[in-house]
Amino acid sequence: MIRVTTNGVLTGYKSSLMRSRNQLESTRNQVLTQRNFNSFAENPAAATHAFQLRRSAWATDMQLTTSDSVTKKFEAAFGIIMSTHDDLAVVADGTVLTGLSDTSGAGRSALGKTLNGMADSIVHSLNTKYGAGFIFNGANGDEVPFSWSKGDPKELLFNGLNVNDPANEAALKAMTEQSTFADIGLGMQEDAQGNIIPATAFDSALSGLDFLGYGSDEKGLPNNLVSVIKELGDILSRCKEDSNPPAEGVDGNWGREGDQEKASALALKLKEAMSTLRTAHSEMDTRTTFLNTNHTRLKDSFSTVNEQILGVEQMDLADAINNFSWAQYCYNAALKVGNTILSESLIDYMR
């Protein structure tokens, strides 16, 4: 038979009361913080999982910011190219042909000035900045991409190199292949040499030469759209300058020998250059669409991960309050029992 002593009962009661009190505090804490666990040790597996999810959420958030920045740059570029294309479409299809068939020197001369003006304005557009860098200078965003040479006739320069000179073709090609990679959630990785694997990041570099073309063909005519327009403009402008009788062998009001043939050839080149512009434009359109789709995907992913984090960390408030109420009830019951613990003994009944 076990002998129950006063102190033994008291000791047991005290430790049970403490346990009940601890439980009450723990559930109260859960209600206050609304977290499933308030320290790593309470639930190591869930805590590890939560940290992993948070890392994923931060990475996605970073990629969203980068994606936003790149998308805005592309949208700015898209707008510039779009308006350039629209303005040129009118000129290329209508005005130039009109000018070529126009018998009046004064009319062609006016057209020439329009074309020269247009060349200047295209150069200005493509020298636009987004933020602190030039949009259309690939990875060389600090330098102005397009400029005019100092001589006469003025030639188009890209980063100081004449775009029409065949000797510069290799260097210009290298410039169009420059990359500026941005991490937009495609799993940016490096190869063994430390170079970014192109399929794992987004190349946000845009080169103006991709849109305008460069180099010269076998006839020596420029491929570059602005150069074509500028030459055409010069040729047509020369028509008005002729105040003297025209030179030997020059027909109509053309300024120099061969101008008319050259003008026709340039008109065809203009059509080719427009085609290059349209191709590059639609490729950029596709890439911009991809950026937007990717942005939406990132947003959805961010949202999903956040929900998962809440699922792991957050306590359902109804559950928490329920647990707390029950713990409170148990604690109160334990306190009530305490009164009967210190019960009377035989001594109280002795006379």
Add this chain to the structure above:
Amino acid sequence: MSSVSTFGAFTTARLGMYAAMKGLDVTGHNISNINTRGYSRQKLDQRAMYLTGSDRYSSPNDARVGSGVLCTGISQLRDPYLDIRYRNDMAGVGELDGRLGVLDELTSILDEVGKGKGDGVIEKQITDFIEKLSSLSTNTNMEEYQTLVRTSASTLISFFKSNAKALEKIKTNTENGFKQEMTKANEILKQIAAYNDSIRKSEIHGDSALEQRDQRNVLIDQLSQYMKIDVTYGKEDIGAGVTVEKLIIKMGDGDTDDITLVEGAYAGQLEIRNVPELNPNYDATQSDPDSPSFGEWLTADGGGTIDPSFARSIPSPIYDLNRSPLVDRHGNTHPNHSTDRELEYEEGSLQGTRDMLIGAGEFTPTKNSYQSYDTSVSKRGIPYYQKSMDALANKFAEVLNKANPTWLTDADGYVTDADGKKLMFGADSTAAPPTVGVPLELDDLMQLDPDDPANAGVLNHFKAYGAKVGGTLISNSDAGDDFTGITAANISISKGWTNNTTKLATYTKAEDVGSTSNSNINHIIIQLRGKHDYAPSDLDSDLGSSNVYTSANFQEMYTNFCGILAMDVSTTGTLLQNRATSTEELDISRGAVSGVDLNDEAANMMMYQKSYAAAARLMTTIDEALDKLINGTGVVGR
């Protein structure tokens, strides 16, 4: 027929009253000591008194009666077996408690759950650093983004440093706590010996000294928390056939080789052992006796020696303990225990605290160290977490510095000038820049020791003509650019980066010169997010093997060892809870045997009071009977 003593019955009544009064005394003593810690209830021992012997001339019609009750003494009710079980359990509880105390302190520093709005502190700061790099990657030509990155790195580094400092503080506090525990244990040993002395004297004079035994038991219970003890009661012969009890306390669980801590009135003291100092430069292959790396031990003048007795003595860095010779309170040494003895740790809070002080897990040194006991990787204490923080800081600095090379290189890895032409270094390198000589790969250049005068020529040459793109970002002091031996305590932004003479290189290849390429920033980001191998020998070649124990990115590595801490806390807490519950039950069982119960004492009180009344009534009866005999007999006819 035997004779009847006329006045003998008075003695019987008197003895009865005396025993009842004594019984009431004992009951009162029990009741008033109900709350005294360690008190064992006492009871009165009685036996019936029978004085007459056998009589040669006795008759079969004789009726012999005893002469009353004798109080033979007071005894204690205590179960010694429960005491043994309780003390064994307390040693386990003490060890777990010691460990949990330190683990809780570590948790307050390393646990990031719920801090920083749930995102953590170091975890979040690493992400913030990568975020700033990401912003820089889309704005490579803007100086303010470089500054933002540096500020973020500086904050991260300050977190490393503050963690390292806090961990060091915990170590110091724990060391002090350990020494205080030792002091307390020593005091208890002395007090037990003093009680032994006093109880022995009382026993010699015939007093069983029950209260002193109780106090001694309380002290032994306290001692059992500090270490595992084995308590035995021997006998001491004091001459003339008289023996008294002798208490012997040994450290251990009853093996024959356990060391005696207390024997009778003699007690030893715990002290940290003095050991010969190890030679940190020791090289096993060195055979020249004059070289400082010869010999495993260090002498007082800093040289090496192969004989440990010539080495300088230092307190054991792994807190090995000795027991000093057993002395009594007059300073006399016990003849059988007059030398220092080496103690082995066995459970108890001293072991628990010591494990936390020296446990280094995977970072346990494999050479040039004092760790001589089984250092299985499960023992992880403060050094483990300190070294883990160091490993993280070291790897972070290594990766960041490597990803930010100082010099421009071409596609093959050769250092070039600002125009991208390979820099040549030759015997005659005075021409500026020279075109004769041998090109140098960047990796080879970075391996050269800048303090070696033989390398001065080539290093100055490259400094003069090479194109600087990056440089050392993290160093071991903010006064310089030295990137060796970086730990969590000394990690700093390098002097160059603070002064802006070193920047984050946005590109490192000659083909990207002049552009706003962000190729190197992306490279740094990939490196920071990527997995790296951690081996203990990264920090110090003496530290364990070069086996990779973790391959993780920075945040995973941090969460990893915080997770290990959390698991430890959780497991230790559960074990402690279980052990403490069972110890408490044992204590209650002890109390069931030796505790005072008011009902019992009340019943005893009534019993003794009634027996007193009965004895008094007997006396009155005898008085009346004798009165009749003396005053009422033979008065007829007067």
